[in-house]
Amino acid sequence: MTQTPLTKKASASEAPIRIAKREGLSSRRAILLRLLTFVMAIVAGGVFIAAMGQNPIEAYKLILRGAFVGSQRNPLSSIQATVIIFVPLLIVSIALSFAFKMKFWNIGGEGQMIIGATFASYFAIFHSDLPHFVLIALMFFAGALGGAFWGLLPTFFKVKFDTNETLFTLMLNYVAIYIVKYLETLTSWRARAGFASIKHFEDNAKLMKIGGVHIGWLLALILIVIAYIYLNHTKQGYEISVVGESQATARYAGMNVKKIILRTMLISGAICGLAGMIQVSGIDYTLSTGMTGGVGFKGITVAWLAQLNPFVMALIAAIFSILEKGSGVMQSTLSISAAATDVLQGIILFSFLGGEFFTRYTFVFSKRRTDK
Template structure:
């Protein structure tokens, strides 16, 4: 019998983890790789990569006006990432933040339209915020209840609910809340009392999300609720054996997630858009998933990731206007950088080794 050894690639999870310096080296290398490939794409299309990247930085950070616009993009990204972090920590895949933002925006808009010209600013804004929190929380509670009661698939449930609430906004645009003239399919702009005041040139939503960042870090790290979320994320069976009411904790956590998403909806309509329309969330609910994962569900790391994505988003818009780079190419460039940033986590959590096997 003749024997020979065959080499095979083996994929295994890193049991002991990886040194933080090595992990950050992989992350930096992935970004450099994405920039090189993106530069080659721009070069192939006849654009200067260095000029393009310089335009992205200048278009997002080159002046006070650009910085303020970049911060406005980062605010809802950070807020929504904070909202979905507890759910993801619990391994409850909430893909419905987009709809929960929209539900909160509807609640805030109702009071803005009804009392915007008659109620003082501070009480009106507080009522709008509370309405947004309740609407977003209750909208998120629906899939959580079905998951706790009948173990439904939360991913599909929350995803489909996005389209339902967006349909409600479309109905409001062309129905009860339509602004004159008839057929405009638009909702009226908010009165001045229903708009968030500015602080340092940006609406005060940035203060709200920074406060939420600190509170979420404390909630996840140092509270009983945060501990219960972590236990369920590790093993729901272990949590049940320990006497935890898993279904109730799921519903409580989803209500919290939806409430924060609803508050983000209030910040968007009151601080940035000053009106409601069917695309009010603007894809923030989906992009925030990348922010949360790249930050490893760390609230403070989310500030950095959300800021980076805001720089890419604002810079890509400037790339289109200054260098006439098609918006699709700018989106491809941004998407590839995101893909590499997410993909590098695979090499941080897993290792590939060569295994030798004897063959007859």
């Protein structure tokens, strides 16, 4: 901006709108605002659908039908497919929220999932002759161990040399992917010569099912409750909050900050690893580089949108899953391009995030006289 001339007229103008921080928003109004945001997001998506020459209401109906109404032969098939998307997303979101609560930017959920899955796959491929329950238990343990290891690597360097955990966890995602690519070249791991893919698991290494879906969904639901209790009602959970808010304060209170950071990332990584194990043993029945479906990143959005509350995370992960499963169906029925459905999801997500702004800030319209 150029220097404002000092004449009365020019200088008596005033910015008509200011942005001010909201304070003391009542929880009822906050919920109302969020509901409004949700409606706005749906409307914004609708406008996009209309712009493509489709009826928005029909399109949304298709999405819902696609997510919930199954085929004649198996009326539950769609819900099952939605749940399959939901489970890893929720588990990883919860895992990340542990780290985020501590202000540790773990964006390595992808890598931790993959390494967890890799450790688990080792037992699935080389020890498939073990009794079923022993094998599954071992795979769970290995999955957690792998994820924890991958999570602890950057954490160790963080507490020891104060390296940047954002970069470190992110880079380890790619390392994890290339480890799997390497395994695909080994005769002992790969399915067939000439094909870059890893062996299929024996039935013995497949996760048991409840209600037509692998038991991962039950574990995810249990995890919601455990995570909530751990973060809000245990001493360790309290330590995480304090470290997240102020490391100086934590030190003053006699907390061992490094130990707390390491411990929390061990948990965060281990849960990501579990998600990886559940994915390969429950759905994919093999290890692949694309096994995560990007939930390591989507989980970041879910965790923050829910403001790290596990129950709200479940709700938001459910919305995401419905949208993803349903828009697939919408896409094929209305023959819209895949890119367009991605844009639709993006618009809805963006409106969501925009709405968050209004719960935290408000516009102040100037009522001041600008002239005598």
